[in-house]
Amino acid sequence: MLRMAARESNPNFMNGVPELLILRLLQEQEMYGYEIVQAIRSRSQAVIKVGEGVVYPVLHGLEQEGALRSRRKTVNGRSRIYYSVTPAGAQRLVELASAWSNLATAIQKMLTGAQHGAAIS
Amino acid sequence: MAQLFPELFPELRERLLRAGVAPRHVRRYLSELADHFADLRAEEERAGCSRAEAEAAARARLGAVDELARAMVEQRQFRSWCARVPWAMFGLAPLLFLAAAYFLACLYLWFGWRMFLPGADTPFGGRNGSMYDLANIYFQAGKYYYICAPVLVGWGIGLLAARQRLKAIWPALGLLLIAWMGATAQIQASRTAVPAGLGHISMKFFGLGPEAQVFGGAVHALIIFLLAALPYFIWRLSQAHARSA
Numbered sequence: 019m020l021r022m023a024a025r026e027s028n029p030n031f032m033n034g035v036p037e038l039l040i041l042r043l044l045q046e047q048e049m050y051g052y053e054i055v056q057a058i059r060s061r062s063q064a065v066i067k068v069g070e071g072v073v074y075p076v077l078h079g080l081e082q083e084g085a086l087r088s089r090r091k092t093v094n095g096r097s098r099i100y101y102s103v104t105p106a107g108a109q110r111l112v113e114l115a116s117a118w119s120n121l122a123t124a125i126q127k128m129l130t131g132a133q134h135g136a137a138i139s
Numbered sequence: 140m141a142q143l144f145p146e147l148f149p150e151l152r153e154r155l156l157r158a159g160v161a162p163r164h165v166r167r168y169l170s171e172l173a174d175h176f177a178d179l180r181a182e183e184e185r186a187g188c189s190r191a192e193a194e195a196a197a198r199a200r201l202g203a204v205d206e207l208a209r210a211m212v213e214q215r216q217f218r219s220w221c222a223r224v225p226w227a228m229f230g231l232a233p234l235l236f237l238a239a240a241y242f243l244a245c246l247y248l249w250f251g252w253r254m255f256l257p258g259a260d261t262p263f264g265g266r267n268g269s270m271y272d273l274a275n276i277y278f279q280a281g282k283y284y285y286i287c288a289p290v291l292v293g294w295g296i297g298l299l300a301a302r303q304r305l306k307a308i309w310p311a312l313g314l315l316l317i318a319w320m321g322a323t324a325q326i327q328a329s330r331t332a333v334p335a336g337l338g339h340i341s342m343k344f345f346g347l348g349p350e351a352q353v354f355g356g357a358v359h360a361l362i363i364f365l366l367a368a369l370p371y372f373i374w375r376l377s378q379a380h381a382r383s384a
Contacts, residue, residue: 072210
């Protein structure tokens with residue numbers, strides 16, 4: 019689903035990341051699929067590149083679970099489906115963000131510990 | 140949509156349907172992919188690419204068919220009921236539908252009996268009115284509805300199976316059951332013979348009856364099966380022809 023710039027990431031480690039990023043972006047404003055993908059690319063400075071078409075199954079899945087709602091809107095003569103976060107989605111974002119913060123902290127500690135270990139030896 | 144991305148969408152649609160994704164989810168996915176493709180192409184053209192280069196770049200950014208199909212198929216909640224429980228959709232639901240259709244036929248008969256023949260022991264036969272009187276038209280319409288019901292349910296089975304690109308085994312099973320139920324269905328309506336029935340009307344199914352009637356019943360079942368399966372069979376032929384072409 020998500021690809022790091024240089025190589026494929028371990029899918030197990032990337033579980034939940036697309037949902038987290040999408041919920042975070044849509045919490046600020048409603049967007050349609052193309053906008054979401056471009057926003058992920060630009061905010062991660064192209065470190066996270068989404069296989070663009072595969073964002074839609076994630077959006078549809080989140081909508082089905084009640085985390086997102088969608089509405090059709092015509093902008094500049096083109097009909098698009100805009101997505102926004104529901105209260106259940108906001109709650110899900112809090113949980114996912116917390117889980118990822120914990121994971122990132124743990125990994126950071128391990129990396130720092132490894133550097134200390136290298137410095138001592 | 141198909142004009143935007145002709146070589147990818149039919150293949151993706153077929154793969155998703157064959158994998159069991161419900162047709163409405165497939166439609167929506169393809170529609171959003173088409174919009175996304177148009178946005179990507181416009182972006183590439185704004186960056187100075189020719190139309191052909193822009194389309195190639197947009198196609199690469201959107202993803203390969205494998206990747207796009209896998210992402211959708213992995214979301215198990217998008218699977219259709221036909222793919223999840225085909226035995227229920229083709230073995231059970233058609234029988235329930237046909238039973239409901241026959242129940243409506245009985246109700247229709249009962250109303251006609253009360254309305255046009257309030258004193259008669261049975262609504263079947265024995266009327267001396269004109270061919271065009273309201274009672275005759277009413278009962279004939281009911282008769283055709285009763286005869287056509289299994290065929291219509293069979294067409295529904297074929298439509299479901301075609302939409303989901305299912306293997307022929309499931310619709311064949313459903314059609315066989317419908318043909319059997321349709322050929323053996325019997326309505327009895329008589330104040331004297333069915334005193335305890337619902338409005339003096341009763342129905343029975345799946346009985347083979349006396350030996351002399353078995354052959355007639357089998358022919359009847361075969362006719363229902365052929366008529367019900369015809370549209371699905373034609374669709375299969377046209378698909379096979381399209382693939383070979």
